[in-house]
Every structure is written in structure tokens, then in C-alpha cells.
Amino acid sequence: MLTNRNSIARAASAGGATKSNKAASTPATGSTIELTNVSKAYGEEWLSDQILDNLSLSIAPGEMTVIVGPSGCGKSTLVNLLAGFEEPDSGKITIDGEEITGPGKDRMVVFQETALIPWQTTFENVVFGPKLRGDMKTADLEKEAKKLLVKVGLGEFMSKFPLQLSGGMQRRAELARALINEPKVMIMDEPFRGLDAMSRSLMQEFFLQLFEENRRTNVFVTSEIDEAIFLADNLIVLTNKPTKVEKIIDIKLPRPRNYSMLTSAEAFEYKRETMAILHEEAMKSFANTSKGVA
Ligand SMILES: Nc1ncnc2c1ncn2[C@@H]1O[C@H](COP(=O)(O)OP(=O)(O)O)[C@@H](O)[C@H]1O
Ligand SMILES: [Mg+2]
Numbered sequence: 001m002l003t004n005r006n007s008i009a010r011a012a013s014a015g016g017a018t019k020s021n022k023a024a025s026t027p028a029t030g031s032t033i034e035l036t037n038v039s040k041a042y043g044e045e046w047l048s049d050q051i052l053d054n055l056s057l058s059i060a061p062g063e064m065t066v067i068v069g070p071s072g073c074g075k076s077t078l079v080n081l082l083a084g085f086e087e088p089d090s091g092k093i094t095i096d097g098e099e100i101t102g103p104g105k106d107r108m109v110v111f112q113e114t115a116l117i118p119w120q121t122t123f124e125n126v127v128f129g130p131k132l133r134g135d136m137k138t139a140d141l142e143k144e145a146k147k148l149l150v151k152v153g154l155g156e157f158m159s160k161f162p163l164q165l166s167g168g169m170q171r172r173a174e175l176a177r178a179l180i181n182e183p184k185v186m187i188m189d190e191p192f193r194g195l196d197a198m199s200r201s202l203m204q205e206f207f208l209q210l211f212e213e214n215r216r217t218n219v220f221v222t223s224e225i226d227e228a229i230f231l232a233d234n235l236i237v238l239t240n241k242p243t244k245v246e247k248i249i250d251i252k253l254p255r256p257r258n259y260s261m262l263t264s265a266e267a268f269e270y271k272r273e274t275m276a277i278l279h280e281e282a283m284k285s286f287a288n289t290s291k292g293v294a
Contacts, residue, residue, distance in 0.1 A: 030217030031096045031106065031184040033059040033082065038091035040077055051077050053242030054091070062215040066228045068274065069238030070281045075221045079189045082219060083109045095185065105133075108178035112190040114170050116162040116177070123149065123158040126177045141180075148176040153206075168199035175210070185217045192227070201259065204230055212256050225278075229253070229270045230262055237277050240285045246277050 040052040051074040059065045069075050080086040081093060084103040093100045095107070116125050126145040130136045136144070149158050152172040154165075162170055171191060178186060192200045192207075204227055211218055211231075222228050228235055235249040249270055253261045261267055 029184070029215055030061045032061050033185065033217065033219070034092075034094045035059075035081075036092045036094075038081065038088045038093060040074070040081065040086070040088050050242040052081075052088070053244055055244055056091075057236065057245055059217060059219060060234070061217050063233040064211055064218045064220060064231050065234045065236060066220045066222060066232035067236045067238065068222060068225065068228045068278065069243065070240050070278060070285060071223065073238050073241050073281075074243045075238065076189055079109065079187055079219070079221060082185075082187055083107055105129075105181045106183055107185045107187055108181055108183035109187045109189065110171075110174050110178050110191045112193040114162065114174065116170060116173055118162050121159050121161055122154055122165065122173045125162070125173060126180055129177070130180060145176070145180055148180055149173075151210075152176045166199070167195045168203055171195065171203055172206070175207070179210075183216065185219065188218070188220045190221055190223065193223075200227075205259065207231070208257055225271055225274050226262055228274070229267055230257060230259070235270070235274065237274055240281045246281070247273075249273060 035055060035057045038052055038055045039050070041048040041050045043049050055078075067075055067078065077086070081088055082100070084100045084107070087101075116122075117128065120128065123145060126149060127141050130141050131138070146155075146158070149155055152175055154169060154172055154176065157165060157169060157173075162173065165173060174191070192203045195203060208231060220228075220231055222231075229251060232249075232251045235251055236245055237247045237249065238244070239246045251270060253264070253267060
């Protein structure tokens with residue numbers, strides 16, 4: 001099987017309109033992100049742990065780019081770099097040609113841990129960021145927040161506190177809180193991890209519907225292969241650290257998607273291919289960590 005190890009594997013300008021799996025009626029919005037030879041290590045020089053190693057990648061506008069990789073390979077590190085919370089040691093990350101130098105409201109991040117403020121209602125949580133920045137008139141902001149909360153199915157729960165919401169509802173509140181900023185890029189780091197199986201698949205369907213309506217640039221990190229295939233336009237499979245891109249799989253399942261597509265022969269082949277790579281990486285990692293063990 002051919003691999004795209006450490007290569008800039010996709011022309012960012014590919015966009016959406018010409019590809020067969022795109023919903024023709026929804027034009028791509030959002031930004032292009034380019035990572036060029038990005039390296040990142042943690043720790044002092046004498047005991048440094050190389051996490052990302054000359055990683056290059058293009059993230060196309062309006063597409064759902066899903067990243068999978070072995071646990072600890074640096075997926076969250078990559079998310080932190082894209083969000084601008086961390087800087088690469090070398091290499092460059094640009095968004096629409098501008099180098100990322102820090103966090104910005106053009107990129108919203110949703111993590112697996114809930115970041116909702118526990119003593120604020122769902123509604124207050126959603127308006128909190130824009131209110132603090134003062135970049136929207138209060139009346140407009142409140143109207144927009146209500147609209148978004150209805151859209152994510154929380155119309156009846158606006159005045160509830162986060163702890164009064166189910167896990168799935170909390171994730172939907174987080175989505176509303178990110179979307180109120182109208183980001184060009186949504187970055188999701190295992191956002192549905194920890195939900196029970198039923199809530200998780202409902203969230204995936206719900207999230208996909210939101211994406212297919214808006215077609216923002218999305219970067220979605222997951223360790224769940226079915227979730228990855230169900231959501232992705234492009235599936236980026238990473239190696240163990242020092243981490244590179246092992247393979248980019250173009251997921252050609254049609255949109256709008258539904259769960260039955262995961263039982264197709266095509267989906268099965270994507271799954272087999274992804275699992276084979278991840279299994280090989282896990283075996284390598286096991287071989288390394290078991291060295292010296294009697
Ligand atoms: N702030 C940090 N300081 C030191 N080491 C870190 C830091 N953040 C992550 N790491 C290390 O980097 C590696 C990759 O972590 P992470 O990006 O969280 O992986 P993943 O999200 O793929 O599971 C791990 O070995 C982790 O211990
Ligand atoms: Mg992580």
C-alpha cells in the first residue's frame with residue numbers, strides 16, 4: 001500500500017465543488033490551513049521528547065479533516081499548535097497565508113473536557129465570550145445565542161446550569177458556545193469521548209448535519225475509527241511519535257451521510273486500511289516500550 005509519509009499530500013486549493021462527495025448546494029466556507037515541516041518537542045534539550053517531526057499537511061477550506069493516530073502521538077499537541085496555544089519549535093503554520101502566532105476567534109476549539117462555566121446558565125455560557133470582548137450589541141448577541149441554542153436542541157434548557165444537562169447536551173452547549181463566534185475553523189479534540197454509545201452516535205449525526213449546512217473548515221481529532229470514517233472528507237492517519245503523516249485517505253462516502261453508510265463495502269475498506277496502519281504503529285510502540293523488559 002502506498003503511503004504519503006511526511007509529504008504535503010493534498011492541494012489545499014482543491015476546495016469542495018469539484019469533488020463527487022460534496023453537497024453541491026452548499027458552497028465551502030472557512031479557511032485554508034497549511035502546516036509546513038512542523039516540529040515540536042517537550043522537555044529540556046538533554047532529555048527532550050520529540051513529538052512532531054517535520055509534519056506537513058494542508059487542510060482544505062470547507063472540508064471535514066479528521067485526524068486519527070495512536071494514543072500519545074501528539075494529536076492534542078497538534079490541536080494546541082493550530083489553536084495558537086503553543087508554538088512550533090520549527091516550521092510554519094499559516095491560516096489563509098497568515099502565520100498563526102496566537103489564539104484567535106477565527107479558530108474555535110472544543111475539547112473533550114467540558115469548558116462550560118458551572119455557575120452560569122447555558123445561555124450565559126454561550127454569550128460569555130462575545131460579551132467579554134464587547135464585539136456585538138447585547139440585543140443582537142442575545143438573539144443570536146437563543147437562535148443557536150434552539151438549533152442545537154437546547155431551547156428548553158437555556159436557563160439550566162451545566163450540571164443539570166446530560167453529557168450530550170453539554171457537548172451541544174459547547175458547540176453553540178463555539179459557533180456564536182462564527183469561526184472560520186472549528187477544531188475539535190475528541191469532543192464526544194466519554195459519552196455513552198447512543199449519545200455519541202446521536203452527537204455525530206447532529207454534528208455532521210451542522211457541518212453539512214455550513215461547511216466550515218473543520219479539524220476533528222478522534223481515536224474512534226468508525227466516527228472518523230463517518231465524519232471525514234479527509235482522514236489523516238498519524239504515526240507514533242516522532243509523529244508524521246502516515247497516510248491521507250480520501251473518504252468518498254456521499255453527503256448527506258447517514259449511519260447505514262458505515263456498513264457499505266467502501267466504508268469497510270476504509271476501516272480495514274486505517275486499522276492496519278494503527279495496528280502496525282501500536283505493534284512498533286509495543287516493541288519499543290517492551291525493550292529491556294525481561
Ligand atoms: N505540556 C507538555 N509538556 C510535556 N510533555 C507534553 C506536554 N503536552 C504533551 N506532552 C507529551 O507529548 C506527547 C503527546 O501528547 P498529546 O499531544 O496529548 O497526545 P495525544 O493527544 O495524541 O494522545 C505525550 O507523550 C505527552 O506526554
Ligand atoms: Mg489528546
